[in-house]
Amino acid sequence: MNGAARVTVPPVGPWQHARVTAIRVETPRVKTFTLELPQPVAHVAGQHFVVRLTAPDGYTARRSYSVASPPGDGTSIDLTIERLPGGEVSTFLHDGLELGDSLEVRGPIGGWFVWEGTSPAVLIGGGSGVVPLMAMLRLARRRPAQSLAHLVASAREPSELIYAGELGGDDATILFTRAAPPGAIRAAGRMTAADLAPHVRHDAIVYICGSAKFAAAATDVAIEAGFEERAIRVERFGPTG
Secondary structure (H helix, E strand, C coil), X not given: CCCCCCCCCCCCCCCEEEEEEEEEEEECCEEEEEEECCCCCCCCECCEEEEEEECCCCCEEXXXXXXXXXXXXXXXXXXXXXXXXXXXXXXXHHHXXXXXXXXXXXXXXXXXXXXXXXXXXXXXXXXXXXXXXXXXXXXXXXXXXXXXXXXXXXXXXXXXXXXXXXXXXXXXXXXXXXXXXXCCCCCCCCCCXXXXXXXXXXXXXXXXXXXXXXXXXXXXXXXXXXXXXXXXXXXXXXXXX
């Protein structure tokens, strides 16, 4: 049934204080934070962690962020985070978090929008919705000349494309909706069925992630392109920051 066998997910780990070991700038508004976990916990591609900030007066704020790194030995994770206007958590992480700092996290969480890397997958992401899909693509790329997964990433313009340096291979297709780079074969515009048609395969699970508006539109386009509705899994995110 389109490779949609149930995935066995690890239990949610305890709250722990992870240490920031690397910070990478992905775009002007997006950074990736590598966190070292003192209590190793395994994760499955597509899962997320909760970040909790606690103020001196006891006030707490929590946000969920997808894991961008593929499954490993559980000692570290990458969280790719977009700085949102007025976002109290994302603003602090972007402007205040430094190497060596401690960050309280708990996870992994999620059991539906996950992929073990054993069945074909088509990954469709808009904006920062590409983050959990990148964990899946990175997992697939552990196989030489991998053809198990294909990523279709949609961004408004080149400067907003997350992981741009990793998406030049045959297993990724980039769509720009507002401004395409000079010499681009495809003009800027919204995703269409023609964009997805070359990647239709009826043995694949389709993972769609992005804003509610993107997810709804991408689902309609995927069905129009020929994917079966029952093979589609969707993860939407809101504007909380």
